[in-house]
Amino acid sequence: MPSIGATCATEKQMKQMTETKEVNRNGVNVTALKGAMDAISRDSTLANFVFRSKNMWLDGGHNRSTISGFYGVGGEQQRETSFVMDADEPFVLLGFDRGANPVEFVLHALAACVTTTAVYHAAARGIRIDEIESRLEGDLDIRGLLAMPGAARNGYEQITFKMKIKGDGTPEQLEEIVRFGQAHSPVFDIVSNGTKVNVEVMKD
Amino acid sequence: MPSIGATCATEKQMKQMTETKEVNRNGVNVTALKGAMDAISRDSTLANFVFRSKNMWLDGGHNRSTISGFYGVGGEQQRETSFVMDADEPFVLLGFDRGANPVEFVLHALAACVTTTAVYHAAARGIRIDEIESRLEGDLDIRGLLAMPGAARNGYEQITFKMKIKGDGTPEQLEEIVRFGQAHSPVFDIVSNGTKVNVEVMKD
Numbered sequence: 484m485p486s487i488g489a490t491c492a493t494e495k496q497m498k499q500m501t502e503t504k505e506v507n508r509n510g511v512n513v514t515a516l517k518g519a520m521d522a523i524s525r526d527s528t529l530a531n532f533v534f535r536s537k538n539m540w541l542d543g544g545h546n547r548s549t550i551s552g553f554y555g556v557g558g559e560q561q562r563e564t565s566f567v568m569d570a571d572e573p574f575v576l577l578g579f580d581r582g583a584n585p586v587e588f589v590l591h592a593l594a595a596c597v598t599t600t601a602v603y604h605a606a607a608r609g610i611r612i613d614e615i616e617s618r619l620e621g622d623l624d625i626r627g628l629l630a631m632p633g634a635a636r637n638g639y640e641q642i643t644f645k646m647k648i649k650g651d652g653t654p655e656q657l658e659e660i661v662r663f664g665q666a667h668s669p670v671f672d673i674v675s676n677g678t679k680v681n682v683e684v685m686k687d
Numbered sequence: 688m689p690s691i692g693a694t695c696a697t698e699k700q701m702k703q704m705t706e707t708k709e710v711n712r713n714g715v716n717v718t719a720l721k722g723a724m725d726a727i728s729r730d731s732t733l734a735n736f737v738f739r740s741k742n743m744w745l746d747g748g749h750n751r752s753t754i755s756g757f758y759g760v761g762g763e764q765q766r767e768t769s770f771v772m773d774a775d776e777p778f779v780l781l782g783f784d785r786g787a788n789p790v791e792f793v794l795h796a797l798a799a800c801v802t803t804t805a806v807y808h809a810a811a812r813g814i815r816i817d818e819i820e821s822r823l824e825g826d827l828d829i830r831g832l833l834a835m836p837g838a839a840r841n842g843y844e845q846i847t848f849k850m851k852i853k854g855d856g857t858p859e860q861l862e863e864i865v866r867f868g869q870a871h872s873p874v875f876d877i878v879s880n881g882t883k884v885n886v887e888v889m890k891d
Contacts, residue, residue, distance in 0.1 A: 510747030538798035543714025585800035596789035638876030672842030
Protein backbone atom coordinates (compact mmCIF):
# COMPACT_ATOMS: atom_id res chain seq x y z
CA MET A 484 0.00 0.00 0.00
CA PRO A 485 1.45 3.38 -0.87
CA SER A 486 1.94 5.62 2.14
CA ILE A 487 2.77 9.30 2.12
CA GLY A 488 4.58 9.21 5.42
CA ALA A 489 5.61 5.60 5.20
CA THR A 490 9.10 6.30 6.44
CA CYS A 491 7.82 7.47 9.80
CA ALA A 492 5.21 4.80 10.36
CA THR A 493 7.00 3.00 13.18
CA GLU A 494 9.49 3.88 15.87
CA LYS A 495 12.06 1.59 14.31
CA GLN A 496 11.66 3.30 10.98
CA MET A 497 11.90 6.68 12.67
CA LYS A 498 15.23 5.68 14.19
CA GLN A 499 16.43 4.58 10.76
CA MET A 500 15.38 7.98 9.46
CA THR A 501 17.60 9.74 11.94
CA GLU A 502 20.46 7.39 11.17
CA THR A 503 20.17 8.07 7.45
CA LYS A 504 20.36 11.84 8.10
CA GLU A 505 16.96 12.70 6.77
CA VAL A 506 16.11 16.33 7.28
CA ASN A 507 13.83 17.05 10.22
CA ARG A 508 12.80 20.64 10.84
CA ASN A 509 10.16 21.98 13.24
CA GLY A 510 9.37 18.36 14.10
CA VAL A 511 8.47 17.67 10.46
CA ASN A 512 10.31 15.08 8.37
CA VAL A 513 11.03 17.32 5.40
CA THR A 514 12.51 14.46 3.37
CA ALA A 515 9.25 12.51 3.75
CA LEU A 516 7.19 15.64 3.04
CA LYS A 517 9.01 16.21 -0.25
CA GLY A 518 8.77 12.50 -1.04
CA ALA A 519 5.02 12.66 -0.41
CA MET A 520 4.65 15.58 -2.79
CA ASP A 521 6.64 13.73 -5.45
CA ALA A 522 4.45 10.65 -4.99
CA ILE A 523 1.27 12.75 -5.34
CA SER A 524 2.69 14.43 -8.44
CA ARG A 525 2.97 10.98 -9.99
CA ASP A 526 -0.40 9.69 -8.71
CA SER A 527 -2.89 12.35 -7.66
CA THR A 528 -5.30 9.77 -6.21
CA LEU A 529 -2.93 9.50 -3.23
CA ALA A 530 -4.14 12.99 -2.23
CA ASN A 531 -7.76 11.88 -1.73
CA PHE A 532 -8.64 11.57 1.95
CA VAL A 533 -11.91 10.83 3.73
CA PHE A 534 -12.02 11.71 7.44
CA ARG A 535 -14.76 10.33 9.67
CA SER A 536 -16.35 10.84 13.03
CA LYS A 537 -19.08 9.05 14.97
CA ASN A 538 -21.07 10.97 17.57
CA MET A 539 -23.38 9.66 20.30
CA TRP A 540 -25.78 11.81 22.29
CA LEU A 541 -25.47 11.17 26.03
CA ASP A 542 -27.72 13.63 27.89
CA GLY A 543 -28.83 17.26 27.50
CA GLY A 544 -25.98 19.17 25.85
CA HIS A 545 -23.53 16.31 26.43
CA ASN A 546 -22.41 14.14 23.53
CA ARG A 547 -19.29 12.25 22.54
CA SER A 548 -17.41 11.78 19.28
CA THR A 549 -15.14 8.86 18.51
CA ILE A 550 -12.58 9.25 15.75
CA SER A 551 -10.42 6.39 14.56
CA GLY A 552 -9.72 5.26 11.00
CA PHE A 553 -9.77 7.27 7.81
CA TYR A 554 -9.17 6.75 4.10
CA GLY A 555 -6.03 8.19 2.57
CA VAL A 556 -2.96 7.53 0.42
CA GLY A 557 -4.91 4.95 -1.53
CA GLY A 558 -6.33 2.84 1.28
CA GLU A 559 -8.01 2.52 4.67
CA GLN A 560 -5.80 3.73 7.50
CA GLN A 561 -6.29 2.31 10.97
CA ARG A 562 -5.03 4.01 14.09
CA GLU A 563 -3.68 2.25 17.13
CA THR A 564 -6.15 4.07 19.37
CA SER A 565 -9.37 6.01 18.91
CA PHE A 566 -9.71 9.64 19.93
CA VAL A 567 -12.71 10.33 22.12
CA MET A 568 -13.95 13.85 22.75
CA ASP A 569 -16.88 15.14 24.74
CA ALA A 570 -18.87 18.29 24.07
CA ASP A 571 -21.23 19.93 26.51
CA GLU A 572 -22.57 23.39 27.27
CA PRO A 573 -21.61 25.57 30.24
CA PHE A 574 -24.07 25.99 33.12
CA VAL A 575 -25.41 29.31 31.82
CA LEU A 576 -26.34 27.51 28.61
CA LEU A 577 -28.09 24.77 30.57
CA GLY A 578 -25.34 22.17 30.32
CA PHE A 579 -23.08 20.75 32.99
CA ASP A 580 -19.66 21.74 31.60
CA ARG A 581 -18.55 18.20 30.87
CA GLY A 582 -16.59 19.42 27.84
CA ALA A 583 -15.93 22.46 25.67
CA ASN A 584 -18.95 23.45 23.63
CA PRO A 585 -19.24 22.92 19.87
CA VAL A 586 -18.42 26.50 18.85
CA GLU A 587 -15.32 26.39 21.07
CA PHE A 588 -14.19 23.24 19.24
CA VAL A 589 -14.41 25.24 16.00
CA LEU A 590 -11.88 27.74 17.40
CA HIS A 591 -9.56 24.86 18.35
CA ALA A 592 -9.83 23.26 14.90
CA LEU A 593 -9.13 26.59 13.20
CA ALA A 594 -6.09 27.47 15.32
CA ALA A 595 -4.69 23.96 15.04
CA CYS A 596 -5.02 23.83 11.27
CA VAL A 597 -3.50 27.23 10.47
CA THR A 598 -0.64 26.47 12.90
CA THR A 599 0.13 23.07 11.38
CA THR A 600 -0.08 24.36 7.83
CA ALA A 601 2.30 27.23 8.69
CA VAL A 602 4.76 24.92 10.48
CA TYR A 603 4.87 22.39 7.61
CA HIS A 604 5.48 25.06 5.00
CA ALA A 605 8.13 26.75 7.13
CA ALA A 606 9.85 23.36 7.41
CA ALA A 607 9.73 22.90 3.64
CA ARG A 608 11.22 26.37 3.10
CA GLY A 609 14.00 25.88 5.62
CA ILE A 610 12.68 28.29 8.24
CA ARG A 611 13.04 27.24 11.86
CA ILE A 612 10.00 27.99 14.03
CA ASP A 613 10.64 28.54 17.73
CA GLU A 614 7.18 29.47 18.93
CA ILE A 615 3.63 29.88 17.69
CA GLU A 616 0.85 30.91 19.98
CA SER A 617 -2.60 32.06 19.01
CA ARG A 618 -5.67 33.51 20.66
CA LEU A 619 -9.06 33.31 19.07
CA GLU A 620 -12.40 34.90 19.84
CA GLY A 621 -15.75 34.34 18.19
CA ASP A 622 -18.82 36.54 18.66
CA LEU A 623 -22.10 34.68 18.90
CA ASP A 624 -25.65 35.92 19.36
CA ILE A 625 -27.45 32.95 20.89
CA ARG A 626 -30.85 34.17 19.73
CA GLY A 627 -30.06 32.23 16.53
CA LEU A 628 -29.55 28.99 18.45
CA LEU A 629 -32.72 29.63 20.44
CA ALA A 630 -34.73 30.34 17.28
CA MET A 631 -35.55 33.82 18.60
CA PRO A 632 -35.81 36.79 16.23
CA GLY A 633 -33.10 39.45 16.09
CA ALA A 634 -29.83 37.57 15.48
CA ALA A 635 -27.92 38.42 12.32
CA ARG A 636 -27.11 34.71 11.96
CA ASN A 637 -26.89 31.48 13.98
CA GLY A 638 -23.10 31.09 13.82
CA TYR A 639 -20.20 33.32 14.74
CA GLU A 640 -20.62 36.82 13.38
CA GLN A 641 -16.84 37.00 13.10
CA ILE A 642 -13.73 35.33 14.44
CA THR A 643 -10.66 37.26 15.57
CA PHE A 644 -7.46 35.22 15.36
CA LYS A 645 -4.26 36.71 16.77
CA MET A 646 -1.11 34.73 16.12
CA LYS A 647 2.35 35.27 17.57
CA ILE A 648 5.21 33.58 15.71
CA LYS A 649 8.93 33.43 16.47
CA GLY A 650 11.68 31.77 14.45
CA ASP A 651 14.82 32.35 12.45
CA GLY A 652 13.15 34.21 9.59
CA THR A 653 12.78 37.96 9.26
CA PRO A 654 9.52 39.44 10.61
CA GLU A 655 8.35 39.69 7.00
CA GLN A 656 9.18 36.03 6.31
CA LEU A 657 7.43 34.91 9.48
CA GLU A 658 4.34 36.92 8.65
CA GLU A 659 4.42 35.44 5.16
CA ILE A 660 4.50 31.94 6.69
CA VAL A 661 1.36 32.73 8.69
CA ARG A 662 -0.37 34.11 5.59
CA PHE A 663 0.65 31.04 3.63
CA GLY A 664 -0.72 28.84 6.43
CA GLN A 665 -3.97 30.77 6.31
CA ALA A 666 -4.09 30.52 2.51
CA HIS A 667 -3.67 26.72 2.49
CA SER A 668 -5.24 25.54 5.76
CA PRO A 669 -8.21 23.21 5.12
CA VAL A 670 -10.09 24.39 8.24
CA PHE A 671 -9.47 28.05 7.42
CA ASP A 672 -11.06 27.41 4.04
CA ILE A 673 -14.02 25.48 5.53
CA VAL A 674 -14.72 28.14 8.16
CA SER A 675 -14.12 31.14 5.88
CA ASN A 676 -15.82 29.93 2.76
CA GLY A 677 -18.28 27.29 3.92
CA THR A 678 -18.69 23.68 2.85
CA LYS A 679 -21.74 21.85 1.63
CA VAL A 680 -23.15 19.62 4.39
CA ASN A 681 -25.65 16.96 3.38
CA VAL A 682 -27.71 15.90 6.39
CA GLU A 683 -29.56 12.63 5.98
CA VAL A 684 -31.97 11.35 8.61
CA MET A 685 -31.70 7.59 8.82
CA LYS A 686 -34.91 5.61 9.12
CA ASP A 687 -34.78 2.24 10.80
CA MET B 688 -25.11 39.30 37.46
CA PRO B 689 -27.91 38.05 35.23
CA SER B 690 -27.51 34.41 34.28
CA ILE B 691 -29.45 32.51 31.68
CA GLY B 692 -29.07 29.20 33.43
CA ALA B 693 -28.74 30.63 36.91
CA THR B 694 -31.02 28.03 38.41
CA CYS B 695 -28.62 25.25 37.51
CA ALA B 696 -25.39 26.97 38.41
CA THR B 697 -24.63 24.89 41.48
CA GLU B 698 -25.42 21.41 42.72
CA LYS B 699 -27.40 22.80 45.62
CA GLN B 700 -29.49 24.86 43.25
CA MET B 701 -29.95 21.85 41.02
CA LYS B 702 -31.34 19.88 43.94
CA GLN B 703 -33.71 22.73 44.70
CA MET B 704 -34.81 22.63 41.08
CA THR B 705 -35.81 19.00 41.35
CA GLU B 706 -37.59 19.68 44.63
CA THR B 707 -39.58 22.51 43.08
CA LYS B 708 -40.71 20.19 40.25
CA GLU B 709 -39.14 22.12 37.43
CA VAL B 710 -39.51 20.37 34.11
CA ASN B 711 -36.48 18.45 32.94
CA ARG B 712 -36.65 16.71 29.59
CA ASN B 713 -33.82 15.07 27.63
CA GLY B 714 -31.47 16.26 30.37
CA VAL B 715 -32.44 19.86 29.67
CA ASN B 716 -34.04 22.09 32.32
CA VAL B 717 -36.95 23.27 30.20
CA THR B 718 -38.15 25.68 32.88
CA ALA B 719 -34.75 27.41 32.86
CA LEU B 720 -34.65 27.34 29.05
CA LYS B 721 -37.99 29.14 28.83
CA GLY B 722 -36.90 31.52 31.58
CA ALA B 723 -33.74 32.28 29.60
CA MET B 724 -35.74 33.05 26.50
CA ASP B 725 -38.02 35.36 28.49
CA ALA B 726 -34.98 37.13 29.96
CA ILE B 727 -33.46 37.62 26.48
CA SER B 728 -36.80 38.93 25.16
CA ARG B 729 -36.60 41.63 27.81
CA ASP B 730 -32.86 42.36 27.39
CA SER B 731 -31.32 41.19 24.12
CA THR B 732 -27.76 41.99 25.28
CA LEU B 733 -27.96 38.82 27.40
CA ALA B 734 -27.73 36.89 24.12
CA ASN B 735 -24.28 38.25 23.23
CA PHE B 736 -21.55 35.67 23.82
CA VAL B 737 -17.82 35.69 23.09
CA PHE B 738 -16.10 32.30 23.10
CA ARG B 739 -12.32 32.04 23.29
CA SER B 740 -9.50 29.62 22.75
CA LYS B 741 -5.74 29.79 23.22
CA ASN B 742 -3.51 27.52 21.15
CA MET B 743 0.16 26.67 21.61
CA TRP B 744 2.29 24.93 18.99
CA LEU B 745 4.25 22.03 20.51
CA ASP B 746 6.09 20.22 17.70
CA GLY B 747 5.44 19.33 14.05
CA GLY B 748 1.70 18.82 13.62
CA HIS B 749 1.16 18.74 17.39
CA ASN B 750 -0.48 21.68 19.12
CA ARG B 751 -2.72 22.22 22.12
CA SER B 752 -5.73 24.44 22.79
CA THR B 753 -6.85 25.56 26.22
CA ILE B 754 -10.41 26.75 26.65
CA SER B 755 -11.69 28.23 29.87
CA GLY B 756 -13.72 31.42 30.41
CA PHE B 757 -16.06 33.18 28.03
CA TYR B 758 -18.28 36.23 27.97
CA GLY B 759 -22.03 35.75 28.10
CA VAL B 760 -25.30 36.73 29.80
CA GLY B 761 -23.88 40.17 30.47
CA GLY B 762 -20.56 39.29 32.07
CA GLU B 763 -17.38 37.24 32.17
CA GLN B 764 -18.02 33.58 32.97
CA GLN B 765 -15.31 31.53 34.63
CA ARG B 766 -15.25 27.76 34.56
CA GLU B 767 -14.06 25.57 37.38
CA THR B 768 -11.62 23.79 35.07
CA SER B 769 -10.09 24.45 31.68
CA PHE B 770 -10.57 22.13 28.74
CA VAL B 771 -7.35 21.08 27.08
CA MET B 772 -7.32 19.44 23.66
CA ASP B 773 -4.46 18.28 21.48
CA ALA B 774 -4.41 18.13 17.70
CA ASP B 775 -1.88 16.23 15.64
CA GLU B 776 -1.67 14.55 12.25
CA PRO B 777 -1.63 10.81 11.61
CA PHE B 778 1.64 9.13 10.59
CA VAL B 779 0.81 9.18 6.88
CA LEU B 780 0.49 12.95 7.16
CA LEU B 781 3.85 13.18 8.92
CA GLY B 782 2.52 13.56 12.45
CA PHE B 783 2.66 11.19 15.40
CA ASP B 784 -1.05 10.69 16.07
CA ARG B 785 -1.03 12.46 19.42
CA GLY B 786 -4.58 13.73 18.80
CA ALA B 787 -7.30 13.91 16.17
CA ASN B 788 -6.41 16.22 13.32
CA PRO B 789 -7.97 19.65 12.79
CA VAL B 790 -10.41 18.61 10.06
CA GLU B 791 -11.59 15.74 12.26
CA PHE B 792 -12.32 18.24 15.05
CA VAL B 793 -14.57 20.09 12.58
CA LEU B 794 -16.67 16.92 12.17
CA HIS B 795 -16.94 16.60 15.96
CA ALA B 796 -17.98 20.25 16.38
CA LEU B 797 -20.60 19.91 13.65
CA ALA B 798 -22.14 16.68 14.98
CA ALA B 799 -22.12 17.98 18.55
CA CYS B 800 -23.81 21.25 17.66
CA VAL B 801 -26.61 19.86 15.50
CA THR B 802 -27.26 17.19 18.15
CA THR B 803 -27.46 19.68 21.03
CA THR B 804 -29.63 22.10 19.08
CA ALA B 805 -32.02 19.28 18.16
CA VAL B 806 -32.15 17.95 21.75
CA TYR B 807 -32.85 21.39 23.27
CA HIS B 808 -35.64 22.14 20.83
CA ALA B 809 -37.17 18.69 21.29
CA ALA B 810 -37.13 19.35 25.05
CA ALA B 811 -38.88 22.71 24.57
CA ARG B 812 -41.53 21.08 22.38
CA GLY B 813 -42.19 18.24 24.80
CA ILE B 814 -40.66 15.48 22.66
CA ARG B 815 -38.65 12.83 24.50
CA ILE B 816 -35.42 11.81 22.75
CA ASP B 817 -34.16 8.29 23.43
CA GLU B 818 -31.20 8.12 21.10
CA ILE B 819 -29.25 10.23 18.63
CA GLU B 820 -26.26 8.86 16.82
CA SER B 821 -24.53 10.38 13.84
CA ARG B 822 -21.80 9.46 11.41
CA LEU B 823 -19.95 12.09 9.43
CA GLU B 824 -17.53 11.93 6.53
CA GLY B 825 -15.61 14.72 4.87
CA ASP B 826 -13.78 14.45 1.55
CA LEU B 827 -10.47 16.25 1.42
CA ASP B 828 -7.91 16.58 -1.38
CA ILE B 829 -4.66 17.29 0.45
CA ARG B 830 -3.09 18.92 -2.59
CA GLY B 831 -4.68 22.13 -1.28
CA LEU B 832 -2.93 21.80 2.07
CA LEU B 833 0.35 21.01 0.31
CA ALA B 834 -0.02 24.01 -2.01
CA MET B 835 0.07 21.67 -5.01
CA PRO B 836 -2.04 22.39 -8.12
CA GLY B 837 -5.15 20.36 -8.89
CA ALA B 838 -7.31 20.53 -5.77
CA ALA B 839 -10.76 22.06 -6.15
CA ARG B 840 -10.26 23.72 -2.75
CA ASN B 841 -8.23 23.41 0.45
CA GLY B 842 -11.08 22.37 2.74
CA TYR B 843 -13.63 19.58 2.62
CA GLU B 844 -15.27 19.30 -0.78
CA GLN B 845 -18.40 18.11 1.02
CA ILE B 846 -19.50 16.64 4.31
CA THR B 847 -21.96 13.77 4.59
CA PHE B 848 -23.82 13.71 7.90
CA LYS B 849 -26.08 10.75 8.67
CA MET B 850 -28.14 11.04 11.81
CA LYS B 851 -30.25 8.38 13.52
CA ILE B 852 -32.83 9.65 16.00
CA LYS B 853 -35.26 7.77 18.24
CA GLY B 854 -37.84 9.18 20.62
CA ASP B 855 -41.54 9.44 21.37
CA GLY B 856 -42.41 11.57 18.34
CA THR B 857 -43.63 10.30 14.99
CA PRO B 858 -40.92 9.69 12.35
CA GLU B 859 -42.01 12.98 10.75
CA GLN B 860 -41.72 14.88 14.05
CA LEU B 861 -38.30 13.39 14.72
CA GLU B 862 -37.06 14.28 11.25
CA GLU B 863 -38.44 17.78 11.77
CA ILE B 864 -36.45 18.03 15.02
CA VAL B 865 -33.25 17.17 13.15
CA ARG B 866 -34.03 19.72 10.41
CA PHE B 867 -34.76 22.32 13.07
CA GLY B 868 -31.45 21.49 14.77
CA GLN B 869 -29.69 21.88 11.45
CA ALA B 870 -31.51 25.16 10.76
CA HIS B 871 -30.50 26.72 14.11
CA SER B 872 -27.15 25.12 14.95
CA PRO B 873 -24.36 27.72 15.16
CA VAL B 874 -21.69 25.31 13.87
CA PHE B 875 -23.89 24.12 11.02
CA ASP B 876 -24.22 27.77 9.98
CA ILE B 877 -20.47 28.44 10.32
CA VAL B 878 -19.49 25.35 8.34
CA SER B 879 -22.21 25.68 5.69
CA ASN B 880 -22.11 29.40 5.12
CA GLY B 881 -18.66 30.48 6.25
CA THR B 882 -17.63 33.13 8.77
CA LYS B 883 -15.26 36.03 8.39
CA VAL B 884 -11.94 35.25 10.08
CA ASN B 885 -9.58 38.16 10.74
CA VAL B 886 -6.03 36.88 11.17
CA GLU B 887 -3.65 39.33 12.80
CA VAL B 888 0.05 38.58 13.16
CA MET B 889 1.28 39.99 16.45
CA LYS B 890 4.63 41.77 16.47
CA ASP B 891 6.57 41.84 19.70
